Amino acid sequence: MIYDAAIIGAGPAGLLCARQSARRGLRTALIDSHAEPGAKLAVSGGGRGNVTNRILAQNRYLGEDTALLRSVLRSFTCEDALALMRELRLPVEERDFGQIFGLRPASLLAERLAVQCDDAGVDFYLGETVGRILRPAASEHSFGGTEDEFFVLFTSRERIRARTLVLACGSPACPQLGGSDRLARLAVSWGHTLVPFRPVLVPLIMPDGWPLAGLEGISLNVRLGLERGGSVSWPDPEGIRPLLFTHRGVSGPAVLTVSCWWRPGDGLVIDFLPELSVSTLLDARENSRLLVKNLLSRHLPARLAKALCPPELAERKTAGLSRKDRQRLADACHRFRAAPTGTEGMKRAEAAAGGIALASLSRRLESLSVPGLFFCGEIVDITGLLGGYNIHWAFASGQLVGNALAETLKKPRPHHGRQG
Ligand SMILES: Cc1cc2nc3c(=O)[nH]c(=O)nc-3n(C[C@H](O)[C@H](O)[C@H](O)COP(=O)(O)OP(=O)(O)OC[C@H]3O[C@@H](n4cnc5c(N)ncnc54)[C@H](O)[C@@H]3O)c2cc1C
Numbered sequence: 001m002i003y004d005a006a007i008i009g010a011g012p013a014g015l016l017c018a019r020q021s022a023r024r025g026l027r028t029a030l031i032d033s034h035a036e037p038g039a040k041l042a043v044s045g046g047g048r049g050n051v052t053n054r055i056l057a058q059n060r061y062l063g064e065d066t067a068l069l070r071s072v073l074r075s076f077t078c079e080d081a082l083a084l085m086r087e088l089r090l091p092v093e094e095r096d097f098g099q100i101f102g103l104r105p106a107s108l109l110a111e112r113l114a115v116q117c118d119d120a121g122v123d124f125y126l127g128e129t130v131g132r133i134l135r136p137a138a139s140e141h142s143f144g145g146t147e148d149e150f151f152v153l154f155t156s157r158e159r160i161r162a163r164t165l166v167l168a169c170g171s172p173a174c175p176q177l178g179g180s181d182r183l184a185r186l187a188v189s190w191g192h193t194l195v196p197f198r199p200v201l202v203p204l205i206m207p208d209g210w211p212l213a214g215l216e217g218i219s220l221n222v223r224l225g226l227e228r229g230g231s232v233s234w235p236d237p238e239g240i241r242p243l244l245f246t247h248r249g250v251s252g253p254a255v256l257t258v259s260c261w262w263r264p265g266d267g268l269v270i271d272f273l274p275e276l277s278v279s280t281l282l283d284a285r286e287n288s289r290l291l292v293k294n295l296l297s298r299h300l301p302a303r304l305a306k307a308l309c310p311p312e313l314a315e316r317k318t319a320g321l322s323r324k325d326r327q328r329l330a331d332a333c334h335r336f337r338a339a340p341t342g343t344e345g346m347k348r349a350e351a352a353a354g355g356i357a358l359a360s361l362s363r364r365l366e367s368l369s370v371p372g373l374f375f376c377g378e379i380v381d382i383t384g385l386l387g388g389y390n391i392h393w394a395f396a397s398g399q400l401v402g403n404a405l406a407e408t409l410k411k412p413r414p415h416h417g418r419q420g
Helices: 012-023 039-047 066-075 078-087 106-120 182-189 253-258 278-283 292-299 302-308 323-334 389-409
Strands: 002-008 028-032 050-053 092-094 099-102 123-126 132-134 151-154 159-167 194-200 219-228 231-233 240-245 249-251 267-271 336-338 351-356 373-375
Touching: 002 012, 002 151, 002 389, 012 028, 012 106, 012 389, 028 106, 028 159, 039 050, 039 106, 050 078, 050 389, 066 389, 078 099, 078 389, 099 106, 106 123, 159 182, 159 389, 182 194, 182 351, 219 253, 240 253, 249 253, 278 292, 278 323, 292 302, 323 336, 373 389
Parallel strands: 002 028, 002 159, 028 123, 159 373
Antiparallel strands: 050 099, 092 099, 132 151, 151 159, 194 351, 219 231, 219 240, 219 267, 240 249, 267 336
């Protein structure tokens, strides 16, 4: 059997791509190392899957070629993702910041997509890791003909031949769920540029004995800034989000988001009272007789208030503070500085930034150096912030490549589904 399309990776990108490819009449193979499709999808969003977002703006993505991102997102909108969930009979709910979550386990999403692929006639090769691929010998091949015009994929048990190949095999994030950069490195040997992968959407580690050590479990809304070379930026477009103190440092949506920009050497600037002003609190007549420590613990978790308050100010009345003391207190609450020593790494990262450079790809996400080779999902150098943007990108790019395969092979056959 020679497939029209072999797709490596049964994550959200590969599943959408395979479904579309088979529905467009292509003989399609979908291969994954895992015994079940969608291993990452199943654990996403705390097991519910934050599958898309109402605000699919470009500033919710890292990456350079914004024109390509814009055109892919236009081809598959939030409404399309919602229609997909309806088609799969999976109800959703909208949460803060336009985030759309499933109401049923995300594993059902993976299962139902796999059933649709199966109905469309996709052949699954599960529990099969592709270790080696031969690309067609001819640089300009005509999608059919002699043996050396096919991609040949080798797993430990199978040898799969196909006219076109899709790498939908994700990033090295979360290796315990199949994350790997092996095929991205293979693509480099075929002439593609790889923007180095780095862990993002990942907790940050603080040095031993940092001033806020021992607060694990406390979570509160903050505004989180990044300090680089003496200047401070506030990159999170949503502004205020929860920060969680962990055993080794900080996590929570605010930190995971800012981790997308964090580089070794960068500092954090934390505004622990983003919706209040310490100066206004100190000026309020009703607070003038309060001790500083009591004023802070009215507005912050008590253990955090204690840790933030300069000890020599804690027992002073707010009315008696000098200008310099007021400034110190405001700095501690609104501009607390911390210097992470690193991230928790790929093992704890929800995604990896970097991937196959867009300069190596056409607008249809086809390789510019190997005709018939396509990329979709997280392996491409486009990474979303926290909020359903990565699964949406995987859906959108997978669907786009599924259509591109059919157009490349120009074999419009009506979809009759699997017989029997
Ligand atoms: C804990 C966690 C929570 C997350 N939550 C969210 C969320 O709520 N919303 C959101 O938008 N994003 C979330 N993400 C990110 C999101 O899951 C990924 O961006 C998305 O799954 C990427 O889809 P993909 O299809 O490109 O790759 P993947 O889902 O990673 O699928 C790639 C597949 O390729 C297979 N594969 C790799 N190499 C080979 C090989 N050589 N041979 C055979 N198979 C191979 C892997 O086994 C894997 O199944 C989360 C990630 C994690 C880890």
